[in-house]
Each structure stands twice: as C-alpha cells, then as structure tokens.
Amino acid sequence: MSSDNYRGDPNDGGPLDSDDWTSHIPESVYDAIREREEDGEGEHDQAYYDELLREELEEHARLHESGDAEGLELEVLVEQIPVRGTEDDDDDDDHPTAEDGEGNQLFRRIVRIVGNGASGVGLSQRQILALLRGHDLTDLIFDDAEVDEMMYQRRTNRQDPDRFPKVPSEEGRKLMESGAFGSFDIRDRRHKDISRRILDRELGLGGKAEQLRNRGMMLQQMLPSSKPEMIIQYEDPVCCGQFSDDGNFFYTCNKDFKVRLYDTSNVYDWKYYKTFDYPFGQWTMTDADLSPDNRWLAFTSLQPEVAIAPTDPKDTGDSYTLNFATGHSHPGYGGGSFAIFSVRFSGDGRQLVAGTNTDSVVVYDIETRTTLHHVHGHNDDVNAVCFADKMSPHILYSGSDDCTIKVWDTRSIGDGRPAGAFVGHTEGLTYIDSKQDGRYILSNGKDQSMKLWDLRKAMSTSTFQSTNPTAITQSPDYQFDYRWQEYDDSRWYQHPHDNSVVTFRGHKVQRTLIRCHFSPPNSTDSRYVYSGSADGHVYIWNMDATLAKTIDVQKATESATGTSARLRTRRYRMHSFENEWNTIVRDVGWHPNAPVLVASSWHGSANDTGTASVHGYNDADDEEDGEDSEDEGMAMGRVVDEKLNVPRVAVGGWRQRYM
Structure with missing residues (x-):
C-alpha cells in the first residue's frame, strides 16, 4: 500500500476514494509520510499508515503550539468536507442543514482527522486544542444566537464575584431602626417567644411606649405557616388575588376570565358569594x-377595555366596560388597539390609570368615560402602575420592560414629561407596589431582584436625559426572555446609576409577571416585604434584606393527596409529565388585620391549573432560620372547589378527610 493511495474512512477506518475528505489534509503531512516510506522497505499494512499519519499530525500540533508552523488549514478543510449520508439517503440529503445535525457531523469528522480511529490512539486534548487554535470554526458550528450567548458569557464571566448587594443591608438596617417599618427594640437582644410577650401584655408590664413596642414585636413574630388552613382548587391558573383594605372580602382573577369574590369578614370561615365574567377576554386576565x-372592582385582560363590577353581595348587577382606546389607535396590536397589563384607581376614585403594551400610560376619567391622557413615556411595555398615596390622586408610578420606573404628576402628565425616575434594575420590571405613605415604593424585576425605593432619591428628569441610563441595559448581544429561559447569575451586575435603597434577592421572577408587596401595618407592624416566586415559594424579607421566612406552597399543594388527582383529569392529561407537580406563586395577599396570607398559584406540568392556598400563623410550628422545620407529612386543611364546596369523593377514589 502506498501513501499516495492512503485514505482513512471516518466511519470504519477503511480506504475511500481519492476525492474523499482526507484529501484535504495538508500536503506537508503526506510529504513527511512519503519521506519516511522511502526510508523503509517493503509493503506496509493499514496500521502502519495510521500510525504515520497520527505521528505527523501530532508533530504539526506541537509546532503550531510553539509558533514554529502555520498549522493545519482547518478553516478551508471544513468548508470543503462533503457530509456523507447513509446508502439509503436521497441525493438531496447529502448536505444536511443545521437542523439535520450538520454541526455534530462536522465535529465528528474534525475529531477523526486528528485521532486514529483504527488504532484507538489519538491526539491529546492539549494537542487538539493547539490544532484548532487560531482557526475560527464558530460560524460553521454555531448559529447566530449561540454565538451571541457565548460572547455575552465571555464578558460576564469576568465580573467581580462580590458584586452582589451585601446582606444584611446597612441602609435597610437604618430603616428598621428608624421606626418607619415597625417597632424595633435594639435593647431586646434576647428573642422572646410570643407566649412571653402575651404574658407581658396581660400583666401590663412597662410603660405605654414599652407596651406599644411589645405589641408591635408580637405582631412581627406571627408569620404564617407553610401548613395551609384551606386550599381552593381552580381549573385554571390564578392570575391575582387580594384582600380588600378592610379585610371583609377576597377576590381572585383566573385565566378563565372569571373574577370570584369571597366573604372573609371571618378570615377563618370563608363564604363564596359572587362571580363576574370579563367579556371578550384575550388569552388571560392581567x-x-x-x-x-371597596365598592367597585376594576379588572382587565389583554384588551383596551376595563371591566367594572360592584362588590356588594346584594348587588346582582352585571359588570360593564370602559373603553380606554377612545380617541387613540395603535396599528401594531389587535387591529388598531392595545393591551392593558395593569390598572389602578386614583386616590379619589374618580380616575383609572393603566399601563399598556404600547409603552404608554393611560389616564381615564370614569365619570365622563373619556381618556384624559395617553402618554408614551417608556421605551417598552408598561407592566405595572400604582399611586404613591391612596389619599392623593396626583403622584403616579409606572414600571416598564425598559428597566425603569417613571414618576408622574397627574396634573402635568399631559406634556409627556415625567417628574423623576428610578434606575437600578437591569432587566424589565414585572410589578410595583406603593407603601401608600407617599414615599416608599417596591418593585420586582426580571433580573431576579426586588428593590426598595425612596421618592426623595428619585433621579431628576434632566439627569435621566443626560446620563441615558437605559443605554446600559439594552444589550445588543443578548436579550433574556423570562418566559422560558433560566436566569444565569453571571448576567447580574450593579447598575452604575442605581438609586434604590435596598435590594432583595433569592426568589425567582420567571415564567410570568411575579408580584411583590409591603406587609400590612395592622397585622405585621409594617415590618416585611414579600413576593411570590416561580420556584413555588413565598419569600418574606426583613427590611435589611435578610430572609425572615419562606412558605413552601408547592409542597403544601402537592401533598394534598386529592389535589393532584382531581386536577389531572382535564386537558393536562395529554402532557407526558403528568406526574410532575410544578408550582408558580404569582401573587400573594396578606390579610390587613390577621396573620393570614393567601398564595395565588399556577400548578401542574404545564401550569394549566391553579389554587389559592390560605396560610395562617400556627404557634405549634417549630420554626428556625425563617423556614418551617416540618419536612415530612405536612398536615393539611380543607380542600375545596372554587365555590368552597367540599367534594365527598374525588376522582380516583380519594375521599375528603377534612370536613
């Protein structure tokens, strides 16, 4: 056998025709083989030429690594490789597309060039890397999106590992000590249990100030448990759920375009009393x-109409709609319309404000049923709006996917100029909530962080325009899609113009627009901030960013034996992961006067079903480090349907044990 005829088969090591891919190995390699052959005697078998080729390729790798040789022209070689199909393939399949696995086939052929498949002896990893170094194969193996991702990772991986906000937060600690977020006794180094505080209260120990402080500290310790008091099952995901300000009723909005109201005047004995429909809803409730x-409830879908319904149990009237698109059109959505993501009543109840998918804020007058202002104040969707103070209709906030919060004065909003801005999130915002004191605001962001802001530290409009802080968050290389991608912490960075006060981390803001809130003053002494999470938990933080507690909603709902059986009898049975129980807590409502919260969640392998789980304080729980210690056999409360009926027998023979 002559070296002129030697060709290695990439599949079985046997000879191929001279026009095969190995003909593109540099002539210098074959010249070296011929010289060594001339020095030898007689015919040589296949293994001999395998070994010669391996040795010469290894020598090229060594020379290339030391800078003494030009190296292999792999870039030319791989562009000319004909990708071979099977014998049964048609001619059209000889050059498969990327979808057919061209990158993988190409990689296998490159590996076989530098490794001898017949003898099983190949180049080392170091030598292979030396061969490939300097030859850009990126465009041939990866698509544009993968290239962008690799470039982004290459930059972010060099970031400072200590860039994350310090916990506990010094600024948050100052807020706790200031009394703005509930009672704080720096002298109380020893943690008193609630029974001791109740005894102190009954005995009237201490002066008036001490008694008030003791009451506040007692409220702060009464955090709800992971063990649910009741689980309300729905056949569709729960988009949001909140208590009224007086705690007398609770409402849920579901993806089936229905709003359900419950009498919670006795929070431990709920009563269902009313359901409203959103007419002509699109995709989901928002x-x-x-x-x-508390007499009227406004609710929205991905439409320009806002539905209004009476909350009085004795009022049997239907809901009616207000068209926010009056005098406005947007050709990019719904045939000249727009979608509403968020809606809020003004402090005097005379106006409604909405955030839309046309990067705008809409101010609507209820009495005249006309749109007063339609301001395009952002560069992306406006996912959330809220007022600074329920007692005032003037100061308004809007949170957007452009990573900013804008501050508006409704008296001058018509000129389209915001009164200020908050900058610090590096991904879009999902929700904002006001403490209703005209000062503090809370936001959730897709950068997996929640932030506390102080209106006094808002960036001025002139500074915002001169610094252009949104340019930093608009990456040309990569856009994170929270709906299906997992967030990589290597992407997180501190915004250079961040004017937030405290940053809270640990939860997952993914899959949907997760909501966050301030805890109520009467039931928690205003001590906490809290959020839902895509990992099935409720996260409760102290103001210094330390974690006060997590509530495991996924475990609570999954361990309700009948819950899974009943909810898996509908359309989601078609999914192959029907035994998988996923939970996303989208919203959390905390009762204003009792240590009870309700987690509004999505469930199932495709998140096609929902629950509202009621969690109350349980003094029998042994809690340490902010988490419940019960890991086995979580006790359950009642499991009921959307009208609070207790099923006698559920699908699969499961019998309801909690009556």
Missing part, C-alpha cells in the same frame, strides 16, 4: 384593583 371605598 390585573384587578379595588376602588378606595
């Missing part, structure tokens, strides 16, 4: 809000 007097 938001709801109560009027200041």
Whole structure:
C-alpha cells in the first residue's frame, strides 16, 4: 500500500476514494509520510499508515503550539468536507442543514482527522486544542444566537464575584431602626417567644411606649405557616388575588376570565358569594384593583377595555366596560388597539390609570368615560402602575420592560414629561407596589431582584436625559426572555446609576409577571416585604434584606393527596409529565388585620391549573432560620372547589378527610 493511495474512512477506518475528505489534509503531512516510506522497505499494512499519519499530525500540533508552523488549514478543510449520508439517503440529503445535525457531523469528522480511529490512539486534548487554535470554526458550528450567548458569557464571566448587594443591608438596617417599618427594640437582644410577650401584655408590664413596642414585636413574630388552613382548587391558573383594605372580602382573577369574590369578614370561615365574567377576554386576565371605598372592582385582560363590577353581595348587577382606546389607535396590536397589563384607581376614585403594551400610560376619567391622557413615556411595555398615596390622586408610578420606573404628576402628565425616575434594575420590571405613605415604593424585576425605593432619591428628569441610563441595559448581544429561559447569575451586575435603597434577592421572577408587596401595618407592624416566586415559594424579607421566612406552597399543594388527582383529569392529561407537580406563586395577599396570607398559584406540568392556598400563623410550628422545620407529612386543611364546596369523593377514589 502506498501513501499516495492512503485514505482513512471516518466511519470504519477503511480506504475511500481519492476525492474523499482526507484529501484535504495538508500536503506537508503526506510529504513527511512519503519521506519516511522511502526510508523503509517493503509493503506496509493499514496500521502502519495510521500510525504515520497520527505521528505527523501530532508533530504539526506541537509546532503550531510553539509558533514554529502555520498549522493545519482547518478553516478551508471544513468548508470543503462533503457530509456523507447513509446508502439509503436521497441525493438531496447529502448536505444536511443545521437542523439535520450538520454541526455534530462536522465535529465528528474534525475529531477523526486528528485521532486514529483504527488504532484507538489519538491526539491529546492539549494537542487538539493547539490544532484548532487560531482557526475560527464558530460560524460553521454555531448559529447566530449561540454565538451571541457565548460572547455575552465571555464578558460576564469576568465580573467581580462580590458584586452582589451585601446582606444584611446597612441602609435597610437604618430603616428598621428608624421606626418607619415597625417597632424595633435594639435593647431586646434576647428573642422572646410570643407566649412571653402575651404574658407581658396581660400583666401590663412597662410603660405605654414599652407596651406599644411589645405589641408591635408580637405582631412581627406571627408569620404564617407553610401548613395551609384551606386550599381552593381552580381549573385554571390564578392570575391575582387580594384582600380588600378592610379585610371583609377576597377576590381572585383566573385565566378563565372569571373574577370570584369571597366573604372573609371571618378570615377563618370563608363564604363564596359572587362571580363576574370579563367579556371578550384575550388569552388571560392581567390585573384587578379595588376602588378606595371597596365598592367597585376594576379588572382587565389583554384588551383596551376595563371591566367594572360592584362588590356588594346584594348587588346582582352585571359588570360593564370602559373603553380606554377612545380617541387613540395603535396599528401594531389587535387591529388598531392595545393591551392593558395593569390598572389602578386614583386616590379619589374618580380616575383609572393603566399601563399598556404600547409603552404608554393611560389616564381615564370614569365619570365622563373619556381618556384624559395617553402618554408614551417608556421605551417598552408598561407592566405595572400604582399611586404613591391612596389619599392623593396626583403622584403616579409606572414600571416598564425598559428597566425603569417613571414618576408622574397627574396634573402635568399631559406634556409627556415625567417628574423623576428610578434606575437600578437591569432587566424589565414585572410589578410595583406603593407603601401608600407617599414615599416608599417596591418593585420586582426580571433580573431576579426586588428593590426598595425612596421618592426623595428619585433621579431628576434632566439627569435621566443626560446620563441615558437605559443605554446600559439594552444589550445588543443578548436579550433574556423570562418566559422560558433560566436566569444565569453571571448576567447580574450593579447598575452604575442605581438609586434604590435596598435590594432583595433569592426568589425567582420567571415564567410570568411575579408580584411583590409591603406587609400590612395592622397585622405585621409594617415590618416585611414579600413576593411570590416561580420556584413555588413565598419569600418574606426583613427590611435589611435578610430572609425572615419562606412558605413552601408547592409542597403544601402537592401533598394534598386529592389535589393532584382531581386536577389531572382535564386537558393536562395529554402532557407526558403528568406526574410532575410544578408550582408558580404569582401573587400573594396578606390579610390587613390577621396573620393570614393567601398564595395565588399556577400548578401542574404545564401550569394549566391553579389554587389559592390560605396560610395562617400556627404557634405549634417549630420554626428556625425563617423556614418551617416540618419536612415530612405536612398536615393539611380543607380542600375545596372554587365555590368552597367540599367534594365527598374525588376522582380516583380519594375521599375528603377534612370536613
């Protein structure tokens, strides 16, 4: 056998025709083989030429690594490789597309060039890398999106590992000590249990100030448990759920375009009393809000109409709609319309404000049923709006996917100029909530962080325009899609113009627009901030960013034996992962006067079903480090349907044990 005829088969090591891919190995390699052959005697078998080729390729790798040789022209070689199909393939399959695995086939052939398949002896990893170094194969093996991702990772991986906000936060600690977020006793180094505090209260120990402080500290310790008091099952995901300001009723908005109201005047004995439909809804419900007097509920879908319904149990009237598109058109959505993501009543109840997918804020007058202002104040969707103070209709906030919060004065909003801005999130915002004191605001962001802001530290409009902080968050290389991608912490960085006060981390803001809130003053002494999470938990933080507690909603709902059986009898049975129980806590409502919260969640392998799980304080729980210690056999409360009926027998023979 002559070296002129030697060709290695990439599949079985046997000879191929001279026009095969190995003909593109540099002539210098074959010249070296011929010289060594001339020095030898007689015919040589296949293994001999395998070994010669391996040795010469290894020598090229060594020379290339030391800079003494030009190296192999792999870039030319791989462009000329004909990708071979099977014998049964048609001619059209000889050059498969990327979808057919061209990158993988190409990689296998490159590996076989530098490794001898017949003898099983190949180049080392170091030598292979030396061969490939300097030859850009990126465009041939990876598509544009993969290239962008690799470039982004290459930059972010060099970031400072200590760039994350310090916990506990010094600024947050100052807020706790200031009394703005509940009682704080720096002298109380020893943690008193609630029974001791109750005894102190009954005995009237201490002065008036001490008694008030003791009451506040007692409220702060009464955090709800992971063990649910009740689980309300729905056949569709729960988009949002909140208590009224007086705690007398609770509402849920579901993806089936229905709003359900429950009497919670006795929070431990709920009563269902009313359901409203959103007419002509599109895809899902997006938001709801109560009027200041709690008499009316406004709710929205991905449409320009806002539905209004009475909350009085004795009022049997239907809901009616207000068209926010009056005098406005947007050709990019719904045939000249737009979608509403968020809606809020003004402090006087006379106006409604909405955030839309046309990068705008809409101010609507309820009495005249006309749109007063339609301001395009952002560069992306406006996912959330809220007022700074329920007692005032003037100061308004809007949070957007452009990573900013804008501050508006409704008296001058018509000129389209914001009064200020908050900058610090590096991904879009999902929700904002006001403490209703005209000062503090809370936001959730797709950068997996929640931030506390102080209106006094808002960036001025002139500074915002001169610094252009949104340019930093608009990466040309990569855009994170929270709906299906997992967030990589290597992407997280501190915004250079961040004017937030405290940053909270640990939860997952993915899959949907996860919501966050301030805890109520009467039931928690205003001590905490909290959020839902895509990992099936409720996260509760102290103001210094330390974690006060997590509530495991996924475990609570999954361990309800009948819950899974009943909810898996509908359309989601078609999914191959029907035994997988995923939970996303989208919203959390905390009762204003009792240590009870309700987690509004999505469940199932495809998140096609929902629950509202009621969690109350349980003094029998042994809690340490902010988490419940019960890991086995979580006790359950009642499991009921959307009208609070207790099923006698559920699908699969499961019998309801909790009556």
